[in-house]
Each structure stands twice: as C-alpha cells, then as structure tokens.
Amino acid sequence: MKHGDKALKNLARTGRDQAEASRKWFAALLWRAFPTHSEADLALRAARVLDVSPRQVTNWLRCNNDASLRYVMAVMAIAGAEVVFDKIEGRR
Template identity: 65%
Template structure:
C-alpha cells in the first residue's frame, strides 16, 4: 500500500475510507453510512469498557485484556484503523459489564 493510500484510510483527516481499488470499506456497528462513524463509535466504546485518565493508561489496560499491542489500541482510539470483529465483540461485552457494575456501585 502506498503512503497516499495509507493516509486516505484515516478518518481524522476528512478522507473517505477507501481501499487501493477505490472501494468504500465500511464496518457498520454505528448504523451510519459515514465510514468514520464506526471508528468513532468503537473509540467511545473503548473508553466505556476501560475507564482511564489518559489514552496511554487505557491503551495499557485494553492491550493486556485484548492481547494486542498498546500501539494498536491507540490507533483505534485515534480512529486510524478498523478493529476486527472479535475485538469489537469483546469490547461490547466488557462495556456492557462496565455499565452494569457502575449501576450496581451507584456511579451512574
């Protein structure tokens, strides 16, 4: 993949998520046609699943649980890469548990 093609996959710079052939690559857990919405949704979900004071702290917690590098988690937080479905499902489960436990503890 060329440098230009790699940079066009980043959502934060306003470009569409297109592969090297120009096809739109969209994972749609956010129920949106905006290709960056699913990355934004997953980033928000990571913050919910791994409450932290900083991006670095979150990346260390999440990487240990998800068995990925802290750098990979930072890429997800900065909306630079799409996660695989197995990571999406794991984080959904963890975020759901976090919501339940926060209500039990009264931290709503």
C-alpha cells in the same frame, strides 16, 4: 451534489462517512469499557485484556484503523449489555 433540479447522493463519500462513524463509535466504546484518565493508560489496560499491542489500541482510539469484529464483540461484552441496546436502537 445537484443534477438539474434533483439532489444526488455522493456514494463515494458515504462509505468513508460510515467507516469514520464506526471508528468513532468503537473509540468511545473503548473509553466506556476501560475508563481511565489518559489515552496511554487506556491503551495499556485494553492491550493486556485484548492481547494486542498498546499501539494498536492507540490507533483505534485515534480512529486510524478499523477493529475486527472479534475485538468489537470483546469490548462490547466488557462494556456491558447497555451498549448493545444503544447501538441497536440507534442511541449514542
């Protein structure tokens, strides 16, 4: 977006971009914590461990919903400390 000669940041879009990036990061984290060959298998395995429905896990994998911090921390613990440092240092 431009205003005269100055480029302006679209603040309305920034929040959506951050939410989408967070959801994608958590979906990738689920795959790392519960390695399997299919989304359905991952949903079943993660649901048992996290005490949620397989549908909820599927929604996270498809980036339809945000996970609460409780689940993010649990999955990070399962995936391992390497994930924590990757996130802090800005690595993928």
